[in-house]
Amino acid sequence: MSLHELGWKPFFQQQLTLDEWDDAIPARVVEQHRSVIVIQTEDERLSLPVLPDMTGITVGDWLLINRENRFSRLLDRQSLFSRKAAGGKVNSQCIAANVDTVFIVSSMNHDFNLNRIERFLALVHEAGAEPVVVLTKADLCEDPQSYLQQVRSMDAMLMVEPVNALDTHSVKALDSWCSMGKTIAFLGSSGVGKSTLVNTLLHRQSQTTGNIREDDSKGRHTTTARSLHPMSSGSLLLDTPGMRELQLADCEQGVEETFADIQRLTQQCQFSDCQHNGEPGCAIEQAIDDGQLEPRRLNNYRKLMREQAMNAATLAEKRARDKSLSRLYQSVQNESRRRKKG
Structure with a gap:
């Protein structure tokens, strides 16, 4: 894949020095696991262990590696989606970087929730990406127009597309956002049909899908890692696991x-x-x-x-506590060095 096909833009090129153009290799993170990231260069796909100086790197990021395939540095992001970490932690967790358009996926059944859609919209707007609300399971819904009207009542200019995620012809409604080098991300709760939609857009069984519980129309969580996939249209499709504890911070x-x-x-x-x-x-x-x-x-x-x-x-x-502790540690280290020299 060329850099353009991977989503490379002038925004990233302008960050490289002349020396880095000669010695460094641009690579994009295409998969993110707990202790390993998978990166794609123009020539090959590599797996890198996540080292302490690589904290916070997420799928979609652009980074530089040296000729020995070792991490050099992370490039500034054009967009970044993050959330307050799940549970009681106060850390911010990166979700995806350098995304152009986000498909906010919601199913047209008992799990449909306007409050949740507004929460996802706030995240997308904060990052500066383009939101598109995708309403799935149109084939199982008796009155799809009622769901469209509810979403459009929030914002008449908001793009909303109803689809049957299993039907290739139906999902062609999303083609206009899937051009060469564009990165498309997915946000939505578990069981709304994200993995099924991914498989249909990619024309292959890329993601495992789970059955729907008939009592509440909710699905079993099936996606376990964030990953970036090339599409036949030339765009890059990024799938993220369902985020059941999504909270907003600095938003x-x-x-x-x-x-x-x-x-x-x-x-x-x-x-x-x-x-x-x-x-x-x-x-x-x-x-x-x-x-x-x-x-x-x-x-x-x-x-x-x-x-x-x-x-x-x-x-x-x-952040204030961490900064204070960092100054304390630095002071202790400096004092220890001074005493050793004495």
Whole structure:
């Protein structure tokens, strides 16, 4: 594969020095496992162990290796999707890098959830990528248009495509986002049909799929590693595992862009510090009374803003503690060196 086919752009080329052009080899991370990453150069595919100086590298990243196939450095990212790590940790976890378009996958059944779609939209907007909502299982849905209308009610300009993930002709609706060198990522909960959609787009059985539990329409989680796959169209398809504990952190701009309608209404309130809770001249409450804004959407906006603010605060506190500890360790090391010299 050429660098262009791998998604190489002027943004990455401009980061290389003249010496690096002579001595270093650009490579893209095409698979990410717990202790190993798989990289692709123009000439070959290699596996590299994840060493301490490679912390945070994720699928989609561009890095440089030397002539001995050893890691040199990570290039700056054009886009980065991250989340607060699952569980009680306060670390930020990278999900995917250098993505052009994100297919936000949701199934048209009991698992359909507008709040969850808005959460994914906030992540995509924060990273600056293009979101496309893909509604799967159209063949099993009696009224697909009702689901499309619900999604489009959030944003009339939002791209929404209903598909039958098993039907090659149906998924051709996504071709316009799958051109040469473009990187496409997937976000969505387990069981919504991501792996099935990946297999259909790639025309091969790349991902294992699981059965659906009939009692709640939820699926068994089947994808275990993040991976990047070349498509016949020339684009690169990135599949990520279902993220059942997705939390937002440092994502205020993404949330505000996702809820741009609420942001516009807020500017029309009589008071700049309006809390939208009984104040006179509140444009938000008026929009709800007029049926122009759903209470659900306002409640989810408030919830996501609180969540990202809380997680951002804990991450900032952790960074401050780490910085303080680093200064302490450096001070101890310097004092130890001074005493040895004495």
